[in-house]
Amino acid sequence: MKDKMLEVSAIENGTVIDHIPPKAFFKVIAILGLEKLDIQMTLGTNLDSKKIGKKAIVKLSDIFFPDKDVNKIALVAPQAKLNIIKNYNVVEKRVVEIPDDIVGIVKCMNPKCITNSEKIITKFKVVSKNEVKLKCLYCEKITDQDNMQVI
Amino acid sequence: MKNKSLVSITDFSKSDYLRILELAEDYERKPVQDLLTGKVVATLFFEPSTRTRLSFESAVNKMGGRVIGFTDASSSSVTKGETLYDTIKIVCNYCDLIVMRHPLEGSARFASEISSVPIINAGDGANQHPTQTLLDLYSIKKTQGKLDNLTIFMVGDLKYGRTVHSLLMAMSQFNPTFHFISPDELKMPEEYKIFLRTLGIKYYEHKDFTDIITEADIIYMTRVQKERFSDPIEYERTKNAYVLKNKMLNNTKENLRVLHPLPRVNEIDQDVDINPKAYYFTQALNGVYIRQAIISSILGLN
Numbered sequence: 001m002k003d004k005m006l007e008v009s010a011i012e013n014g015t016v017i018d019h020i021p022p023k024a025f026f027k028v029i030a031i032l033g034l035e036k037l038d039i040q041m042t043l044g045t046n047l048d049s050k051k052i053g054k055k056a057i058v059k060l061s062d063i064f065f066p067d068k069d070v071n072k073i074a075l076v077a078p079q080a081k082l083n084i085i086k087n088y089n090v091v092e093k094r095v096v097e098i099p100d101d102i103v104g105i106v107k108c109m110n111p112k113c114i115t116n117s118e119k120i121i122t123k124f125k126v127v128s129k130n131e132v133k134l135k136c137l138y139c140e141k142i143t144d145q146d147n148m149q150v151i
Numbered sequence: 152m153k154n155k156s157l158v159s160i161t162d163f164s165k166s167d168y169l170r171i172l173e174l175a176e177d178y179e180r181k182p183v184q185d186l187l188t189g190k191v192v193a194t195l196f197f198e199p200s201t202r203t204r205l206s207f208e209s210a211v212n213k214m215g216g217r218v219i220g221f222t223d224a225s226s227s228s229v230t231k232g233e234t235l236y237d238t239i240k241i242v243c244n245y246c247d248l249i250v251m252r253h254p255l256e257g258s259a260r261f262a263s264e265i266s267s268v269p270i271i272n273a274g275d276g277a278n279q280h281p282t283q284t285l286l287d288l289y290s291i292k293k294t295q296g297k298l299d300n301l302t303i304f305m306v307g308d309l310k311y312g313r314t315v316h317s318l319l320m321a322m323s324q325f326n327p328t329f330h331f332i333s334p335d336e337l338k339m340p341e342e343y344k345i346f347l348r349t350l351g352i353k354y355y356e357h358k359d360f361t362d363i364i365t366e367a368d369i370i371y372m373t374r375v376q377k378e379r380f381s382d383p384i385e386y387e388r389t390k391n392a393y394v395l396k397n398k399m400l401n402n403t404k405e406n407l408r409v410l411h412p413l414p415r416v417n418e419i420d421q422d423v424d425i426n427p428k429a430y431y432f433t434q435a436l437n438g439v440y441i442r443q444a445i446i447s448s449i450l451g452l453n
Contacts, residue, residue, distance in 0.1 A: 108257075110256060112254070112256050112276050112277070113255065114235070114253075114256065114257040114258040114260075114261050114275075115257060117255060118235055118236055118261065119234075120261055136257065137257075138256070138257025138258075138260045138261055139255075139257035139278055140256070140257070140279070141278075
């Protein structure tokens with residue numbers, strides 16, 4: 001049964017994002033804009049993982065993301081691993097890294113920030129990466145990991 | 152600095168500040184200068200602020216410019232549901248410079264991104280009010296003859312008071328020693344203390360407003376606001392514990408000056424007003440000179 005499942009989900013060419021924490025699963029989907037892509041994809045969550053207990057995985061055929069796009073998921077899934085697949089083989093393994101600037105993914109947690117009342121693309125400077133802290137370039141307030149809401 | 156918006160105190164460098172302070176001295180010597188003839192400055196006050204607006208308008212008038220604008224949101228198209236984006240996009244067609252005060256934080260930065268003319272932030276919520284900070288710097292320099300190595304006491308609401316936070320950031324470039332006097336509920340936020348520690352600047356925190364002020368070169372008083380307290384009894388008790396009275400100034404330094412961003416309620420007793428060390432009303436006058444200097448720097452008139 002296990003083998004059969006793997007067979008179904010194996011891809012010929014594309015990107016596999018593994019070790020996504022299940023609670024970050026839908027945020028990763030949103031950040032990568034997967035709902036807008038018309039490619040073959042296999043999504044799974046709450047799968048058993050030796051490393052993190054339960055995990056989610058995303059397998060995307062025939063798509064390779066630039067670093068700057070895929071690094072955005074580090075905000076919600078810093079331990080995620082990327083496998084680049086070519087001809088059914090893993091040709092490259094990558095880790096995601098939090099970028100220095102975040103544009104348009106996160107909502108500023110300050111209810112009095114102008115970005116929460118006008119149509120504005122949010123902009124943040126990442127001031128801490130270990131425990132993620134984002135400084136809003138508009139209101140200058142910090143949005144921390146616990147209060148981070150993906151738009 | 153020409154054509155650059157002034158949104159946050161960190162937008163300008165130390166040399167920019169010093170240049171504006173020098174320019175303000177020129178305006179103090181000669182306040183009436185016809186530099187703004189034919190220029191229009193818009194003052195958009197989405198929330199009222201009498202002193203700030205009047206000092207800007209006075210500054211423009213003294214330089215021969217004209218002022219258009221509104222004094223609170225109820226007399227603007229905001230009541231019809233217009234966005235800030237649209238208001239700025241339209242008003243920037245009508246003027247050479249926009250001075251704005253808005254209750255939402257980050258509004259001035261946003262306006263500076265979409266406006267075709269420079270923006271001066273006259274206060275965006277609890278965030279920034281850079282022209283206040285510059286007039287505070289000017290008042291300190293004028294009364295002390297220098298900005299370096301001063302001992303500055305900040306008293307009252309140090310948690311929410313944006314003026315003390317901006318002044319702390321600006322003065323930190325001049326090797327000060329800070330003393331913070333406040334109730335526990337209104338202590339200086341940790342982020343500013345971390346900032347001072349990384350720069351190696353000395354600061355001391357006190358709960359009681361006592362004779363330690365004898366060390367002060369500057370006492371910067373702030374208003375303890377009622378809405379910061381959930382318990383009204385606690386507010387009454389706190390409010391009365393941080394009041395400066397004339398007799399408290401008895402053994403203080405000769406060069407000491409008392410500053411306050413105003414409006415005051417009761418935190419400086421009226422009996423202090425006659426003391427030559429009381430400087431807050433002159434401080435408000437300095438606001439006109441500093442705003443003349445800021446406007447002319449941004450419009451490149453000097």
